[in-house]
Amino acid sequence: MKTLIIEIIEPKRLGELVTVSREFCEKPDIVAVGAGQIPGSFAKAYQVEDTVASNLVSDLASLILKEGYEIVLLSASTLGSGIAAPLSIKLSAPVVSEVIGIKPELVVERPLYGGKAVATYKLKKMPAVLTIRRKYFESADLQGFTEPTLLGPGGKKVELIAETEEKAEGIPLEDAEVIVSGGRGVGSAENFSMLQNMADFFNGAVGASRGAVDEGWVPPTQQVGQTGKIVAPSVYFAVGISGASQHLAGIANAKCVVAINKDEDANIFKRARFGVVSDYKKIVPVLIETLKEEA
Amino acid sequence: MHIVVLAKVVPDYEVPAADFELANNRAHERYKRMMGLYDENAIESGVQLKEKYSASLTILSYGGKDDIPVLRKAVAMGGEKLSLVVGDSDDPNVIAANLKMAIDKLEDVDLILAGQQSADMDRGVVHGMLAEMLEFAFIPQIAKIDREDGQWKVIQNTESGSRELKFGGNAVLSITSVPENVPRIPTVKSIFAAKKKPVNELAEIEGNTMPIDEVSVDIPQIESVCEFIPAEDDIAEAAKILLRKLREERYI
Numbered sequence: 001m002k003t004l005i006i007e008i009i010e011p012k013r014l015g016e017l018v019t020v021s022r023e024f025c026e027k028p029d030i031v032a033v034g035a036g037q038i039p040g041s042f043a044k045a046y047q048v049e050d051t052v053a054s055n056l057v058s059d060l061a062s063l064i065l066k067e068g069y070e071i072v073l074l075s076a077s078t079l080g081s082g083i084a085a086p087l088s089i090k091l092s093a094p095v096v097s098e099v100i101g102i103k104p105e106l107v108v109e110r111p112l113y114g115g116k117a118v119a120t121y122k123l124k125k126m127p128a129v130l131t132i133r134r135k136y137f138e139s140a141d142l143q144g145f146t147e148p149t150l151l152g153p154g155g156k157k158v159e160l161i162a163e164t165e166e167k168a169e170g171i172p173l174e175d176a177e178v179i180v181s182g183g184r185g186v187g188s189a190e191n192f193s194m195l196q197n198m199a200d201f202f203n204g205a206v207g208a209s210r211g212a213v214d215e216g217w218v219p220p221t222q223q224v225g226q227t228g229k230i231v232a233p234s235v236y237f238a239v240g241i242s243g244a245s246q247h248l249a250g251i252a253n254a255k256c257v258v259a260i261n262k263d264e265d266a267n268i269f270k271r272a273r274f275g276v277v278s279d280y281k282k283i284v285p286v287l288i289e290t291l292k293e294e295a
Numbered sequence: 296m297h298i299v300v301l302a303k304v305v306p307d308y309e310v311p312a313a314d315f316e317l318a319n320n321r322a323h324e325r326y327k328r329m330m331g332l333y334d335e336n337a338i339e340s341g342v343q344l345k346e347k348y349s350a351s352l353t354i355l356s357y358g359g360k361d362d363i364p365v366l367r368k369a370v371a372m373g374g375e376k377l378s379l380v381v382g383d384s385d386d387p388n389v390i391a392a393n394l395k396m397a398i399d400k401l402e403d404v405d406l407i408l409a410g411q412q413s414a415d416m417d418r419g420v421v422h423g424m425l426a427e428m429l430e431f432a433f434i435p436q437i438a439k440i441d442r443e444d445g446q447w448k449v450i451q452n453t454e455s456g457s458r459e460l461k462f463g464g465n466a467v468l469s470i471t472s473v474p475e476n477v478p479r480i481p482t483v484k485s486i487f488a489a490k491k492k493p494v495n496e497l498a499e500i501e502g503n504t505m506p507i508d509e510v511s512v513d514i515p516q517i518e519s520v521c522e523f524i525p526a527e528d529d530i531a532e533a534a535k536i537l538l539r540k541l542r543e544e545r546y547i
Contacts, residue, residue, distance in 0.1 A: 052460065053433070053434070053435070054426075054432040054433050054434060054466075057427070077453075077454055078435060078436050078451065078452070078453045078454060079453075081419050081420075081423070081435045081436070081469075082423070082433060082434065082435045084420065084423065085387075085419075085420040085421075085422070085423025085424045085426075085427070085433070086423050086424070086426055086427035086433050087427075088420070088424065089391075089423075089424050089427035089428055090427060093506075094505045094506045094507045095387075095420055095424075095505070096507065097418050097419055097420050098417060098418070098419075107510065110417075110418075111417055112415065112416060112417055112512060113306075113308070113315065113322055113415055113417070114308050114414065114417060115312075115417070116310075116312045116315045116514060117315070117317060117512050117513065117514050117515075118512070118513050118514075118515055119320075119509060119511070119512045120509070120510040120511045120512070120513075121507045121508065121509055121510060122507060122508045122510055123506070123507055124506040124507055124508060125506035125507075157432045157462055157464060158432050158434060158460050158461070158462040158466075159460065159461045159462065160458060160459075160460055161448070161459040161460065161461050162458070162459040163456065163457075163458045163459075164456045164457050164458070164459075165455050165456040166455060166456040166457070177547075178547065202547060210472065213472070213473075213474075214472055214473075214474055214477055215474065216474035220438070220452050220471070220473065221452075221454065221455060221456060226417065227333075227411060227412065227471070229454070234546050234547065235541060235546045235547055244309065244311075245311070245312050245315075246308070248312070248517075255546060256541065256544070256546040257519070258537065258541070259521070267311045267312065267313070269521045269523075270312070270313060270517050270519065270521070271517055271519050272519060272521045273519060273521065273522065274521065274522050274523075274524060274537060274540060274541070275521040275522070275523045275524065276523070276524050276526045276533060276537065277523065277526060278526040278530065278533070282526075282530050283526060283530055283533065283534060286530050286531050286533075286534040287534045287537070287538070289531075289534075290531070290534045290535055290538060291538070294538075
């Protein structure tokens with residue numbers, strides 16, 4: 001099937017979409033969004049510099065119709081969600097968002113009810129637009145580079161004035177092998193420094209639940225969950241996190257979850273490999289002390 | 296200035312996985328009905344715009360009449376009018392087409408706000424579809440909205456930070472949650488006032504359904520068996536045991 005990937009130039013995200021594309025074709029085409037070289041080997045590459053989703057929809061729809069693409073893949077990201085639904089209307093195409101599984105015969109799976117259920121759909125018409133949830137598919141290794149044809153510029157409706165990167169100290173959340181995550185139970189922004197201290201010993205990163213982000217203790221870029229980052233570390237420490245299904249949807253692929261919670265009935269213990277029923281303010285400093293002694 | 300906020304009433308999204316059950320591939324009817332969580336952020340954002348720019352604010356929903364009491368909460372938060380298209384489809388094309396019909400009837404709409412995704416379908420596509428049907432721009436994940444020199448200036452949250460965007464025309468914005476738009480709790484007085492407001496009920500139109508078949512809906516089983524490490528007596532020992540076990544099983 002003729003498959004088109006639309007994605008910003010970020011090797012891990014591109015790699016995941018390349019892996020997904022192999023379910024549909026041998027070698028996909030790509031529209032690379034933003035500046036820079038396009039890593040990986042694609043049958044045909046297009047590049048568009050404008051990174052504002054709503055400015056791209058028209059040109060993308062024309063390209064898809066002209067070239068006869070049957071499957072359009074994006075990641076479930078700010079860009080992908082900005083493009084997918086409007087594009088589906090332009091193309092009269094089905095759209096399935098946050099896809100977590102792909103089966104033969106155009107059958108796809110996605111979560112419902114905050115990850116408490118999984119729905120299976122069969123696509124009945126081409127082209128079809130899919131957004132792929134991050135970290136559910138291995139990222140393919142991208143070799144070499146592909147020379148693009150420039151696309152656009154299209155009609156600019158929305159203007160990008162400024163872009164701010166949230167300064168992340170140390171290792172990015174998605175790449176960390178160990179994540180120490182805190183929820184409302186952590187109690188304050190200051191208390192998060194204790195979690196940071198612990199994460200540092202593992203060369204890890206600090207994450208948070210939506211509750212802690214809503215309190216303003218942690219920036220939104222550190223939110224883990226179905227509407228935050230999807231992570232797949234080796235160890236995920238959930239500190240003062242009750243374990244709502246929306247949060248668990250972000251750690252479905254974590255290898256080992258360690259729950260530290262005062263409430264022995266907290267839902268997080270149902271997902272955890274190891275559990276400590278304790279006030280984190282007691283156990284975390286002792287864990288840090290023990291790690292310090294070993295170092 | 297006329298702002299419309301799209302709101303959807305859903306089954307209690309805080310029901311834990313262990314207590315969750317399906318009936319006919321949807322959440323069992325016994326769960327409490329409530330406003331979707333991001334929809335509440337969108338309503339709060341709409342009310343703030345109303346207060347700041349003296350805008351008029353309409354709450355629009357597609358769903359069942361039984362959910363009107365829940366929708367009145369949005370009115371109590373600061374919405375002025377409440378419109379409901381009465382229907383029961385889960386199909387995003389059908390929902391978007393019906394919302395478009397209702398928006399067309401409202402005529403002078405400047406800005407449409409919606410939650411970033413519903414708390415039942417988890418899709419985040421209806422608002423983007425509606426935008427395209429209306430030929431409005433669609434901008435997801437908005438954290439802040441301002442009006443400057445006849446243009447909208449918004450902050451969009453991304454995976455790596457945020458962006459500042461500017462546009463002049465009409466748009467549908469999906470709203471994410473930030474400390475600044477945590478929903479307010481309506482006063483008792485406004486709750487009572489909201490109960491008296493009329494609801495503009497609209498009959499559903501037939502929209503094209505999306506060309507996909509729902510094959511099945513299942514509840515995945517969580518298969519983790521938690522090994523509890525005793526921490527009541529000797530917390531230092533608990534810390535040592537935990538780290539040892541993580542190493543033995545080669546997690547760290």
